[in-house]
Amino acid sequence: MNILYIDHYAGSPRLGMEYRPYYLSREWARSGHRVRLVAASFSHVRAHQPVVPAQGMSETLDGIEYAWIATPAYRGNGVGRVLNIWSFLKQLWNAAAGIVAEFKPDLVIASSTYPMDIWVARRIARMAGAKLVFEMHDLWPLSPIELSGMSPYHPFALLCARAERTAYRDADAVVSMLPKVHDFMSSRGLDLRKLTIVPNGISPDDWIDDPAALREDVAACIAAARAAGRTVLGYAGSMGQPNALDVLIDAMARMRDVPVSVVMVGDGHERERLARRVADEQLANVHLFPPIPKNQIPSFLSAIDIAYIGWKRVAMYRYGIAPNKLMDYMMARCVVLHSVEAGNDSVADAGCGLTVAPESADAVIDGLRHLLAVPVDERRRMGERGRAFVLAEHTYPVMARRFLDAVHSAGRSA
Numbered sequence: 001m002n003i004l005y006i007d008h009y010a011g012s013p014r015l016g017m018e019y020r021p022y023y024l025s026r027e028w029a030r031s032g033h034r035v036r037l038v039a040a041s042f043s044h045v046r047a048h049q050p051v052v053p054a055q056g057m058s059e060t061l062d063g064i065e066y067a068w069i070a071t072p073a074y075r076g077n078g079v080g081r082v083l084n085i086w087s088f089l090k091q092l093w094n095a096a097a098g099i100v101a102e103f104k105p106d107l108v109i110a111s112s113t114y115p116m117d118i119w120v121a122r123r124i125a126r127m128a129g130a131k132l133v134f135e136m137h138d139l140w141p142l143s144p145i146e147l148s149g150m151s152p153y154h155p156f157a158l159l160c161a162r163a164e165r166t167a168y169r170d171a172d173a174v175v176s177m178l179p180k181v182h183d184f185m186s187s188r189g190l191d192l193r194k195l196t197i198v199p200n201g202i203s204p205d206d207w208i209d210d211p212a213a214l215r216e217d218v219a220a221c222i223a224a225a226r227a228a229g230r231t232v233l234g235y236a237g238s239m240g241q242p243n244a245l246d247v248l249i250d251a252m253a254r255m256r257d258v259p260v261s262v263v264m265v266g267d268g269h270e271r272e273r274l275a276r277r278v279a280d281e282q283l284a285n286v287h288l289f290p291p292i293p294k295n296q297i298p299s300f301l302s303a304i305d306i307a308y309i310g311w312k313r314v315a316m317y318r319y320g321i322a323p324n325k326l327m328d329y330m331m332a333r334c335v336v337l338h339s340v341e342a343g344n345d346s347v348a349d350a351g352c353g354l355t356v357a358p359e360s361a362d363a364v365i366d367g368l369r370h371l372l373a374v375p376v377d378e379r380r381r382m383g384e385r386g387r388a389f390v391l392a393e394h395t396y397p398v399m400a401r402r403f404l405d406a407v408h409s410a411g412r413s414a
Helices: 020-030 079-094 096-103 117-128 142-148 155-170 182-187 216-227 245-253 271-280 294-303 315-319 324-331 346-350 361-373 376-393 396-413
Strands: 002-006 034-040 057-061 064-069 107-110 131-136 173-176 195-197 231-236 260-265 286-289 306-310 335-339 353-356
Touching: 002 020, 002 096, 002 117, 020 034, 020 064, 020 396, 034 079, 064 079, 079 096, 079 117, 096 117, 107 117, 117 131, 117 155, 131 155, 131 396, 142 155, 142 315, 173 396, 195 396, 216 231, 216 260, 216 286, 216 294, 231 294, 245 260, 245 271, 245 306, 245 361, 271 286, 294 324, 306 324, 306 361, 324 335, 324 346, 324 376, 335 346, 335 361, 335 376, 346 353, 346 376, 353 361
Parallel strands: 002 034, 002 107, 034 064, 107 131, 131 173, 173 195, 231 260, 231 306, 260 286, 306 335, 335 353
Antiparallel strands: 057 064
16 A cells, blocks of 8 residues: 555654654555655654755655655744644645645555644545544643643634544544543544554564663763662653653652662653752752663663653543553563553553552652562563563554554445
8 A cells, every 4th residue: 555644743763753653654664565654844752853945855764755844843832833733734735636646645644643634634535535544642632631721612622622523523444542542532423433442562673683872971870870879760751741750850859868860861841940950959869861862772771770650640541541661661671660540551461560649759759669679580570571561462563463454444344
């Protein structure tokens, strides 16, 4: 098939997150499909941005045709980000006829986190006579309403809700990363026969060869902690409000005398503020570093003792969570301290760590003390259980096949 994959925030191992569209596209390309991945030139989740001229740019990476649309830069979640979204969708809408004539897609996937790309994806699919898939990352507008306090009557929320209903009605198939969305989507008009759950995963290729050496500043920090006889608690990923990293810092502020060092690598809207807080409070046991390349993540995770992931206490998580970083943690055999209350919990399912209540420094402190008391041999067995769970349930070759199986099933039902 010719697969047109629209993901505003798509990245690559060279550029940084989002990784999922790259890995799925690579698996499809390896299977003989032609894949074009359409993305914006600027994304707040990428570590690096491609240099894209005003007229856009194409390049091929690992068999994937990247089509970059030039969009304005922005900071935060305000007007700048809205203008960035509008620029991307407007240009793609105007390019629809040319894409259909030149690429001739058989399958069009709308997958930009926000749901408004469904309209341009539907336009292209109808012009081409192609199948249309809506890939749901987060439940917009529920995510900005519950995570950021946006009014459900805000014009942006109303626009998202309209797009969401369009997607559930008009897509031939709906793919969700979140596992507990059936009742929610049904209440918004989705025929559940269209729905397939395809969670995030890992690429086994990333874990076959020896990992790239860890960047010197991060490696030196971990080595110094080890030399001082300290346990290293690591975090790798975005530093935004949903990650609730203040809770971890609150815990470490009360554990100054405990021989534990926190090492965090990543970027996001909250990183600068968190760094200022660490400096202002003189927290010598917390260290923040800029993001490291994807191929260094295995080295980082193999160097730490315990991996941390936290969430805010949000009712929306009853529909499930699908964090990329957790799959990496488990594949690296990390013991995981998971601060969450959600409809699913891979850490508990795999038996690879400890889950504690979210937004509670007391719970994080108790959980960390518990894991510190676990014998090293048992922690090693916990890590092995996590890796076995990921290999059995969450590899991208399996996810890519499941995704296209959903499309073929939709074709048969039609």
